[in-house]
Amino acid sequence: MADDDRLRTVDEHLATVLDGVGSLEPIELTLLDAQGLLLAEDVSADFPLPSFDNSAMDGYAVRAIDTRDASRENPTRLQVVGDIAAGAKSRSGMGPGLAMRIMTGAPIPAGADAVIPIEDTDGGLARVAINRPVRSGECLRRTGEDLAGGAPALGAGAALGPQQLALLAAIGRDRVLVRPRPRVIILSTGSELIEVGHRPAFGEVIDSNSYMIAAAAKDAGADSRRIGIVADDHAKLLDTLENQLLRADVLVTSGGVSMGAYDIVKEALTELGTVEFMKVAMQPGKPQGFGHLGDKVPIFCLPGNPVSSLVSFEAFVRPAIRKLLGKRSLQRATVQATALEGAKSPNGVRQYRRGVLHRETNGGYSVSFVGGPGSHLIASLALSNCLVVIDEDVTEVASGSPVTVMPLLLSNR
Ligand code: AMP
Ligand code: MG
Numbered sequence: 001m002a003d004d005d006r007l008r009t010v011d012e013h014l015a016t017v018l019d020g021v022g023s024l025e026p027i028e029l030t031l032l033d034a035q036g037l038l039l040a041e042d043v044s045a046d047f048p049l050p051s052f053d054n055s056a057m058d059g060y061a062v063r064a065i066d067t068r069d070a071s072r073e074n075p076t077r078l079q080v081v082g083d084i085a086a087g088a089k090s091r092s093g094m095g096p097g098l099a100m101r102i103m104t105g106a107p108i109p110a111g112a113d114a115v116i117p118i119e120d121t122d123g124g125l126a127r128v129a130i131n132r133p134v135r136s137g138e139c140l141r142r143t144g145e146d147l148a149g150g151a152p153a154l155g156a157g158a159a160l161g162p163q164q165l166a167l168l169a170a171i172g173r174d175r176v177l178v179r180p181r182p183r184v185i186i187l188s189t190g191s192e193l194i195e196v197g198h199r200p201a202f203g204e205v206i207d208s209n210s211y212m213i214a215a216a217a218k219d220a221g222a223d224s225r226r227i228g229i230v231a232d233d234h235a236k237l238l239d240t241l242e243n244q245l246l247r248a249d250v251l252v253t254s255g256g257v258s259m260g261a262y263d264i265v266k267e268a269l270t271e272l273g274t275v276e277f278m279k280v281a282m283q284p285g286k287p288q289g290f291g292h293l294g295d296k297v298p299i300f301c302l303p304g305n306p307v308s309s310l311v312s313f314e315a316f317v318r319p320a321i322r323k324l325l326g327k328r329s330l331q332r333a334t335v336q337a338t339a340l341e342g343a344k345s346p347n348g349v350r351q352y353r354r355g356v357l358h359r360e361t362n363g364g365y366s367v368s369f370v371g372g373p374g375s376h377l378i379a380s381l382a383l384s385n386c387l388v389v390i391d392e393d394v395t396e397v398a399s400g401s402p403v404t405v406m407p408l409l410l411s412n413r
Pocket of ligand 2: 189190191262263304
């Protein structure tokens, strides 16, 4: 059990969490499944890129020396002895004084050392008039000029975006070893909760947290799965968690971690001795649970109020998911913005206020607060696009002063 008298700081709790999160075994995935993930192997090219000398332009393959005296007034005329399209399967050849029509990406014929773009000729089919001298090597793409055979292409740790996937495909890799997406299992606890799709009867509340957290985990890069609602019942909770352990890299619950008589997440998991419940000096999100179940599967027990749940996710779960993904930067980027109104914050507590971040015409940012102190206010939560972070030692933010803002940008992964 944590010492109940002293609150942990957000940074202390985050350090505990990150300490308790290891890494996942790399897996092999096809290229598009690997999008957004980090490479877990060094990849080198088996063959050079390009793999053959080819033309950079539509034009004529020539010997540069044959065009020495060419000019617009007095063009050099060469006999055209063939056509080479991209995809030509064998290498053609040509002798002195001759030319071949060639397309972009087509193999350079033996005997030619340059390509003259079609724009600098009369485009002739049997004979071509060349309007200027060509430099040897002009408009050629040399074998291996992009990447030599055997050369390193991408190193372990590289993030696989469109550019990197293009290179992997170009060098013939259809599968790569990557850090997998952590499988995050989300469940909501509370005997008042019902599934969405029904109008709540008196005393019932529709479970919205599991949708919010599943979406947030997916956005953070996880494979997230909501498994619905568990009533405030010891045995049912332990049973459900036990059933999910095999398919989980991370478990996230919401609700049941405060001081109430039916806060059974806290009760049931404290008894196991592998999950700790503590108070963190933050607002909202003071009660938190973190530990491990089964074979070291990290479990986060977040408070049930929707705003508290989201703030807790941002503060602790998102960085843990990013660590599992192998990312180096675990925290969201922040920006400085001018507060459009003042705010008070308790001493010694890190306060997260919901905000609406605006981009000013001068390129700077300003932010207004949205939603009051209540952590149950979902409508105002839906209006917000950022969290304003008011540090522990700040008790008052004056209107017009700079504040730290964490934009909740969607990754669109
Ligand atoms: P708890 O943390 O279980 O004490 O819940 C605090 C408040 O959050 C209560 O008003 C709950 O009804 C509400 N709440 C808990 N879980 C959810 C959920 N999954 N979706 C929406 N509201 C919830
Ligand atoms: Mg509850």
